[in-house]
Amino acid sequence: xxxxxxxxxxxxxxxxxxxxxxxxxxxxxxxxxxxxxxxxxxxxxxxxxxxxxxxxxxxxxxxxxxxxxxxxxxxxxxxxxxxxxxxxxxxxxxxxxxxxxxxxxxxxxxxxxxxxxxxxxxxxxxxxxxxxxxxxxxxxxxxxxxxxxxxxxxxxxxxxxxxxxxxxxxxxxxxxxxxxxxxxxxxxxxxxxxxxxxxxxxxxxxxxxxxxxxxxxxxxxxxxxxxxxxxxxxxxxxxxxxxxxxxxxxxxxxxxxxxxxxxxxxxxxxxxxxxxxxxxxxxxxxxxxxxxxxxxxxxxxxxxxxxxxxxxxxxxxxxxxxxxxxxxxxxxxxxx
Numbered sequence: 001x002x003x004x005x006x007x008x009x010x011x012x013x014x015x016x017x018x019x020x021x022x023x024x025x026x027x028x029x030x031x032x033x034x035x036x037x038x039x040x041x042x043x044x045x046x047x048x049x050x051x052x053x054x055x056x057x058x059x060x061x062x063x064x065x066x067x068x069x070x071x072x073x074x075x076x077x078x079x080x081x082x083x084x085x086x087x088x089x090x091x092x093x094x095x096x097x098x099x100x101x102x103x104x105x106x107x108x109x110x111x112x113x114x115x116x117x118x119x120x121x122x123x124x125x126x127x128x129x130x131x132x133x134x135x136x137x138x139x140x141x142x143x144x145x146x147x148x149x150x151x152x153x154x155x156x157x158x159x160x161x162x163x164x165x166x167x168x169x170x171x172x173x174x175x176x177x178x179x180x181x182x183x184x185x186x187x188x189x190x191x192x193x194x195x196x197x198x199x200x201x202x203x204x205x206x207x208x209x210x211x212x213x214x215x216x217x218x219x220x221x222x223x224x225x226x227x228x229x230x231x232x233x234x235x236x237x238x239x240x241x242x243x244x245x246x247x248x249x250x251x252x253x254x255x256x257x258x259x260x261x262x263x264x265x266x267x268x269x270x271x272x273x274x275x276x277x278x279x280x281x282x283x284x285x286x287x288x289x290x291x292x293x294x295x296x297x298x299x300x301x302x303x304x305x306x307x308x309x310x311x312x313x314x315x316x317x318x319x320x321x322x323x324x325x326x327x328x329x330x331x332x333x334x335x336x
Contacts, residue, residue, distance in 0.1 A: 187312025
């Protein structure tokens with residue numbers, strides 16, 4: 001077990017540069033460090049994601065970069081950290097650890113070889129361990145253990161949305177309960193085709209709120225126009241925390257493998273997660289408190305080409321896109 005300054009609250013730097021979901025998945029590490037060691041926790045990320053961790057009451061200070069860690073290294077050197085928790089394990093995080101030489105650290109195991117074997121050769125050597133538990137292994141040398149309380153997500157008070165009022169303003173007279181449908185994802189092969197999303201929305205007997213970023217705004221308008229008056233497009237109209245507020249108040253969340261899926265799990269929502277080119281075996285499925293599982297995973301099993309990537313592509317490498325085209329709509333609707 002690594003020894004830190006006796007009798008003092010340790011100062012710990014957590015490194016995770018991106019992206020939304022990956023950062024949300026670090027929150028058990030933050031909480032357990034804070035509660036079990038009374039640590040002063042600092043967080044290093046990219047400026048685009050600073051708002052996610054800035055709202056976290058367990059994080060005392062957030063450092064953020066545009067591109068290079070040299071932007072913050074002078075400040076980091078002045079902090080006098082007792083431990084570095086490297087949850088990104090890439091060139092940038094190595095540069096930080098090198099610059100703060102002498103500070104002990106723990107690094108997250110990305111299991112790149114095991115992922116390569118599954119993607120390229122179809123050989124599954126991945127351990128049946130969620131990424132959160134692999135994150136937690138980096139602080140095990142400090143005597144910190146997973147408390148089993150799941151994920152955290154904090155919405156600033158001024159970013160909360162009155163979902164019922166917002167939906168009434170959007171033309172839904174009886175807005176509660178409603179379904180949140182997260183139509184966005186970073187890569188096209190992680191998203192259902194638009195016509196399939198519209199066919200699902202048409203069959204849902206509750207109001208539906210489509211969620212996504214500005215890149216999905218036009219797509220959301222098309223889907224809403226094809227789906228009926230009970231479907232409202234919120235893509236590009238809400239900031240991340242506001243979208244999280246809509247998720248928090250939803251009766252159920254349908255989502256691709258993306259950041260809002262993990263935010264929904266942090267709120268312990270009933271989730272229908274839809275998987276395309278990625279697979280839950282990568283260890284990034286919705287993570288709930290110990291003993292809870294409120295996720296229904298929808299995926300097309302038995303495809304020899306799946307998973308085709310650990311991240312995703314702009315289009316199906318095979319051209320058929322069966323991993324999303326063949327999703328069982330009736331099974332999905334049955335679970336709404």
